[in-house]
Amino acid sequence: MTTTNLTILKTMNVLFWVVFIGLCIKTGALIVSFFVSLFVNPVAAQDLYMGLDLSGVQRYSQNYYIHLATLTIALSGLKAYIAYLVVKIFLKFDPAKPFNPNVTRLIGTISHVAVGAGIVALIGSSLSKWLAKHGAEGLLSWGANEILFFAGVIYIIAIVFQKGTELQIENDLTV
Template identity: 35%
Template sequence: MKIKTTVILQILRWLAFIAFVGFAIETGAIIISFIVSFRNPDTAKNLYKGLDLHELKAYGNWVYYVAVVFLAFIAGLKSNVWMNVMTMLSHLKFDNPFSPDIIKFLKRISDALIAIWVIGLLYNILAKYLEHKTGNELMNVLAAGNFLFMAGLVFVIMQVFKRGLEIQSENELTV
């Protein structure tokens, strides 16, 4: 049974690594496309994966800059979440699963997910404001509420791990 769990955790660690690399590449691609769009404004038509912010750039540079910064921060925070998951899985020990390190990583993951939610909310507020001002949907609305839900789940798991650490410490003291 232990070998099976070890193999599963190893696979999950590799999947977390792949997700981390993917979101890091996405962050870099958004930033590089954004920088290139200073020289070539037509680049905003296909910023990253078909993301068309050309009309947004035509409406106003400040709105375009803010939107791209929000998108880059969200992608960077997603990368950070997966880096913390990958690191947490590598620090996980079967003989002592409830450790302060695991709780620390869970807290970082929860904080990053809440930050994604806040930035997503700000992005959506900007999108709705622009839609109200122009009558056109210049920006796609993000599903930011999902990140708040995920942050809540990670927070609950963190509380379970905290309680497990307390029980584990009490058991070590009684022996």
């Protein structure tokens, strides 16, 4: 592998650490502010995290507010978990033998978690649309289609890596 590719991989590793830490902070902040809005001060629903305003949903229905906030927290947590799995790939990745069972398993797990995130986003999007029809305001954009597309691409990559791992193991046994 060329030094340019190794430099890019090292840079990507650092970037994914930053993304992972940022998503963990976002998820934690969402959880804390959600509980504050439920048990301490309902006005906190106006700014759950960086301008996220679900106060219109909270005024409409406390139960729907809980559902929507929980879906938002779950989606953020799943994104953080995907970033964590990518960080683990960097720890186990060997440029000399890129196809190994550990990396293949992690890529497969990422594809499954991404599908789960897509399903959470679809549910959140459907709930947001339903609430908008019934007069709630301040709803979210979920990006469910993009997440599911991402999950499909990662699944295809997981299949390629699985086949590559099988071929590499077979090649190692024949040498």
